[in-house]
Amino acid sequence: MTDISPLYLPQPAVINEVIEENSQIRTFVLSFCDREYNEKFTYLPGQFMMVSVPHCGEAPISFSSTPEEPGHIRLSVRRAGRLTNAMHRMKKGDVVGLRGPWGNGFPLDDMVGRDLLFVAGGIGLAPLAAVIRTCIKKRDQYGRISIIYGSRTPSDIAFADDIAAWGMEKDVECLLTVDKAEPGWDGAVGLVTSLFDRADFAPGKQTALVCGPPLMIRAVLSDLGNRGFADEEIITTMERHMKCGVGVCRHCHMDGRLVCADGPVFSLARLRGLEVMELG
Numbered sequence: 001m002t003d004i005s006p007l008y009l010p011q012p013a014v015i016n017e018v019i020e021e022n023s024q025i026r027t028f029v030l031s032f033c034d035r036e037y038n039e040k041f042t043y044l045p046g047q048f049m050m051v052s053v054p055h056c057g058e059a060p061i062s063f064s065s066t067p068e069e070p071g072h073i074r075l076s077v078r079r080a081g082r083l084t085n086a087m088h089r090m091k092k093g094d095v096v097g098l099r100g101p102w103g104n105g106f107p108l109d110d111m112v113g114r115d116l117l118f119v120a121g122g123i124g125l126a127p128l129a130a131v132i133r134t135c136i137k138k139r140d141q142y143g144r145i146s147i148i149y150g151s152r153t154p155s156d157i158a159f160a161d162d163i164a165a166w167g168m169e170k171d172v173e174c175l176l177t178v179d180k181a182e183p184g185w186d187g188a189v190g191l192v193t194s195l196f197d198r199a200d201f202a203p204g205k206q207t208a209l210v211c212g213p214p215l216m217i218r219a220v221l222s223d224l225g226n227r228g229f230a231d232e233e234i235i236t237t238m239e240r241h242m243k244c245g246v247g248v249c250r251h252c253h254m255d256g257r258l259v260c261a262d263g264p265v266f267s268l269a270r271l272r273g274l275e276v277m278e279l280g
């Protein structure tokens with residue numbers, strides 16, 4: 001039989017818990033079926049796994065867990081198409097295939113000693129949650145943490161329990177907003193950028209990490225630039241459809257770079273170099 005490169009060989013992983021974040025997003029807590037593989041497995045916040053389900057193909061999904069809590073991987077999945085809908089039908093005990101970790105991850109070492117500003121929209125909080133959990137685990141290595149999170153409606157707020165817990169930590173501030181209020185919501189209404197005047201910004205000693213839908217990213221990057229953040233201080237993630245995840249198929253090609261192998265995490269300085277159209 002032909003040897004298949006481990007690059008392409010998914011490892012079976014069992015679902016230990018399913019957390020309903022909202023009607024569209026579920027977090028799957030998984031561990032590899034091979035105990036030894038599970039114990040040795042590690043990754044960087046910002047990296048992703050290629051998740052496979054029989055008859056549904058594969059899709060990239062970011063870690064929303066921290067490698068500081070080994071043995072349990074969290075993948076937070078928003079319903080989009082075939083694979084993600086199949087995952088939403090799965091329950092504790094079901095098995096998926098996982099291939100990875102792929103991609104570059106957030107520059108955690110460069111962030112040591114700096115204040116951190118997280119700006120997320122919708123499922124964009126998933127990869128940032130991996131960084132937030134890691135920074136809270138290593139709290140003394142980082143300065144103030146500000147988290148600004150926008151959802152469509154109050155019912156769409158994901159990671160609500162995590163946000164409540166993060167807000168209790170020392171020097172961590174969480175600000176939430178929704179596009180449209182619902183009865184009982186007395187919080188902010190408006191885009192994430194509408195909260196910027198309430199947040200403590202400190203360009204020069206703060207790194208901004210931004211993840212969300214492309215329109216949100218565009219507005220946030222532009223606003224942060226106007227507030228004095230240098231391009232090197234702004235880190236974001238790019239999403240492109242990808243097939244292999246390892247730099248072979250070139251589906252995720254972006255101005256001479258590959259989102260899977262060169263990203264998905266990019267500083268604004270690197271994106272300007274690529275002249276990515278969405279950023280204007």
Ligand SMILES: Cc1cc2nc3c(=O)[nH]c(=O)nc-3n(C[C@H](O)[C@H](O)[C@H](O)COP(=O)(O)OP(=O)(O)OC[C@H]3O[C@@H](n4cnc5c(N)ncnc54)[C@H](O)[C@@H]3O)c2cc1C
Nearest residue numbers: 059060061062076077078080081082083084239240241264
């Ligand atoms: C690095 C990375 C990390 C990601 N992390 C997460 C995560 O943590 N959580 C999460 O929920 N999602 C994440 N995604 C997005 C996720 O991979 C996609 O939503 C994926 O397409 C879902 O697969 P699916 O089979 O369910 O849906 P698909 O069948 O792929 O359909 C999803 C949507 O994309 C459209 N579509 C499909 N193929 C194409 C194409 N070639 N060109 C344009 N549009 C197309 C479909 O019409 C549909 O609207 C990530 C993507 C990347 C690149």
